[in-house]
Amino acid sequence: MKPSVVAIKQQEIFKFNARAKSIPGAVNMTVGEPNFHTPEHIKQAAIKAINDDQTHYTVPEGNHELLNAVAKYLHDKYGLNYDPKTQIVATTGVTEGVFSAFNAILQPGDEVLIPSPAFTIYGPDANFNGASPVYIDTSETDFKVTPEVLSEVLRTNPRIKIFLFNYPSNPTGVSYTEDELIALAEVIKKHNIFVISDEIYSELTYNFKHISFGNILPEQTILLNGLSKSHAMTGWRFGVVCGPAEVVAQINKIHELATTSITSITQFAALEAYKNGYDDPIPMRNEYQARRDRLLAGLNKLGFECPTPNGAFYLFTKIPEQYVQDDVKFANDLLDKEHLAILPGSFFGIGGEGHLRFSYAASMEDIDQCLSKLEDFLTLEKND
Ligand code: PLP
Numbered sequence: 001m002k003p004s005v006v007a008i009k010q011q012e013i014f015k016f017n018a019r020a021k022s023i024p025g026a027v028n029m030t031v032g033e034p035n036f037h038t039p040e041h042i043k044q045a046a047i048k049a050i051n052d053d054q055t056h057y058t059v060p061e062g063n064h065e066l067l068n069a070v071a072k073y074l075h076d077k078y079g080l081n082y083d084p085k086t087q088i089v090a091t092t093g094v095t096e097g098v099f100s101a102f103n104a105i106l107q108p109g110d111e112v113l114i115p116s117p118a119f120t121i122y123g124p125d126a127n128f129n130g131a132s133p134v135y136i137d138t139s140e141t142d143f144k145v146t147p148e149v150l151s152e153v154l155r156t157n158p159r160i161k162i163f164l165f166n167y168p169s170n171p172t173g174v175s176y177t178e179d180e181l182i183a184l185a186e187v188i189k190k191h192n193i194f195v196i197s198d199e200i201y202s203e204l205t206y207n208f209k210h211i212s213f214g215n216i217l218p219e220q221t222i223l224l225n226g227l228s229k230s231h232a233m234t235g236w237r238f239g240v241v242c243g244p245a246e247v248v249a250q251i252n253k254i255h256e257l258a259t260t261s262i263t264s265i266t267q268f269a270a271l272e273a274y275k276n277g278y279d280d281p282i283p284m285r286n287e288y289q290a291r292r293d294r295l296l297a298g299l300n301k302l303g304f305e306c307p308t309p310n311g312a313f314y315l316f317t318k319i320p321e322q323y324v325q326d327d328v329k330f331a332n333d334l335l336d337k338e339h340l341a342i343l344p345g346s347f348f349g350i351g352g353e354g355h356l357r358f359s360y361a362a363s364m365e366d367i368d369q370c371l372s373k374l375e376d377f378l379t380l381e382k383n384d
Contacts, residue, residue: 007166008082010124011130012122012347013343013347016030016045016335016341016344016347017341020335020341023045023335023339025339026365027340027341027362027370027373028341028343028362029340029341029359029360029362029366029370030343030359031359031362032170032314032359032361033228033229033234033361034234034313034361036284036365037232038231038269039231039277040231040279041272041277042233042269042273044238045051045268045271045272046265046269046272048268049264049265049267049269050265054201054268055264055265056264056266057260057261057264058193058254058261058262058264058267059261060089060193060255060256060260061090061252062089062261062267063271064084064085066271066274067088067090068102069271069275070082070084070090070240070242070270071083071088072088073275073278074212074214074225074242077202078202078210078212078215079215079216080214080223081218082214086249087244087245087248087333088241088248089251089252089271090238090239090262091226091238091240091241091259092237092239092259092262093196093226093239094200094225094236094239095121095226095230096237096239096255097224097226098125098164098198098224099125099224100166100251100255102125102131102196102225104247104254105194106129106130106131106161107129107161108129108131109130109131109132109344110130110131110132110159110160110161110162111132111157111159111236112126112131112132112134112161112163113154113157113162113193114126114136114170115135115144115145115166116135116136116349116352117138117139117143117171117172117316117345117349117350117351117352117355118135118166118169118170118348118349119278120163120347120349121163122166123135123349126162127324131161134157135349135350135351137350138172138349138351139352139355142174142307143169143172143316143351144174145165147184147186149185150163150187150342151187154188154190160191160193162193162194162195162196163194163196164196165184165197165356166197166199167199167201167312168201168202168210168228168310169201169311169312169344170206170350171314171316171348172309172316172351173309173310173315174310174315175205175208175210175310175317176211178211178257178284181211181213184315185217186289188217188220189217189252191328193212194220194222194247195217195222195224196219196220196221196222196224197212197213197214197223197224198224199212199213199223199224199225200224200225200226200229201311202230203285204209204229204284204311204312205285206310206311207283207289207310208310209357212370214243215241215260218243219244220244221243222241222243222244222248223240223241223243224239224241225236225240226240227270227273229313230280230281230284231237231273231277231280232284233270236266236270237240237262237266238270240253241255246277262305276289279312279357288360288361290364291360291362291364292309292313294364294367295315296308298367298368299315299317299358299371302375303322303378304310305318305320313360314358314359315360316355317355317356319356323352323378323381323382324381325354326354327345327346327354327355327356328344328346328347330344330356331356333377334374334377337380338376339373340373340374342357342358343356343357343359344357349371350382357384358370371377
């Protein structure tokens with residue numbers, strides 16, 4: 001038993017969600033997955049694969065027709081150039097991609113640099129390998145890492161082997177411009193480290209085009225992406241790891257040890273998504289953007305000063321000064337009194353204190369109810 005792994009923040013999220021679910025009729029704005037269904041043509045491809053008896057082991061990295069389709073898609077969408085024969089492995093979601101990549105690279109005593117607040121699996125995955133997370137608090141810099149801070153942290157922490165980068169970000173919805181990415185790459189180039197770039201939300205950007213770090217610094221980048229968010233395919237468990245051939249070969253060995261390969265049926269669904277699903281994300285993205293705008297306008301009216309998030313489906317905002325600043329208490333009271341579930345920012349680590357994360361992967365009706373419940377709660381709090 002590795003004790004540090006037990007202290008995972010994810011468990012606090014699960015516990016909070018379980019409490020929300022136990023309250024009949026509670027409005028839940030915590031969910032980190034699309035509330036759309038997988039597009040029909042992808043489901044049909046999987047059904048056909050079953051009927052064609054495509055139900056056997058495959059090669060560990062994934063069927064080669066699939067990897068060819070992934071390479072073409074990543075090229076067409078983001079201008080990336082990965083050789084499908086040596087530079088791409090299909091994994092059980094980005095979740096396994098992080099796990100296998102950390103396992104392939106890290107030694108006990110190493111460190112992993114993580115901008116915070118952050119998605120909850122990275123720190124425990126580092127601990128699992130005997131490594132330690134080093135967090136950069138981004139709350140004072142619009143939830144972005146600056147080249148100045150990155151340079152200083154890398155200079156003073158020679159044990160850092162991985163910079164875990166995630167944009168558009170869960171939980172903040174923040175992304176980066178090309179110039180900002182280039183400035184960070186200039187710093188990273190001076191160090192013998194890998195960037196693991198979790199770009200699972202790359203198709204969910206609003207009014208700007210996502211730039212992949214795999215394009216900015218290919219020699220040092222391990223790109224993680226997948227279909228969970230772009231194609232509403234969380235349950236299929238599909239991701240890809242792409243990067244320099246030598247490190248991808250090592251990651252593939254860990255992946256093979258852990259999984260043999262990903263599910264054969266999922267590979268046929270993913271093949272269809274990558275070949276014929278280029279436009280599937282568009283209607284979902286348009287809907288998320290409309291929801292973001294509605295939620296943002298409502299929160300601004302209630303006195304929340306939210307920066308406009310330009311990616312993913314999260315809005316991360318400071319609790320206005322006149323209310324209780326303890327985000328865990330705020331969220332628990334809100335759940336108890338108004339039956340509205342929103343996650344406390346501190347569940348996402350350093351820099352999240354005093355903040356709340358709203359997920360707008362929720363219906364417009366839920367967003368409207370959320371705003372009206374929040375308004376009632378704030379009125380009560382003011383009068384307390
Ligand atoms: N990375 C981030 C930033 C996420 O928010 C999530 C899910 O919420 C994942 C990875 C998990 O992705 P997958 O479903 O591909 O394992």
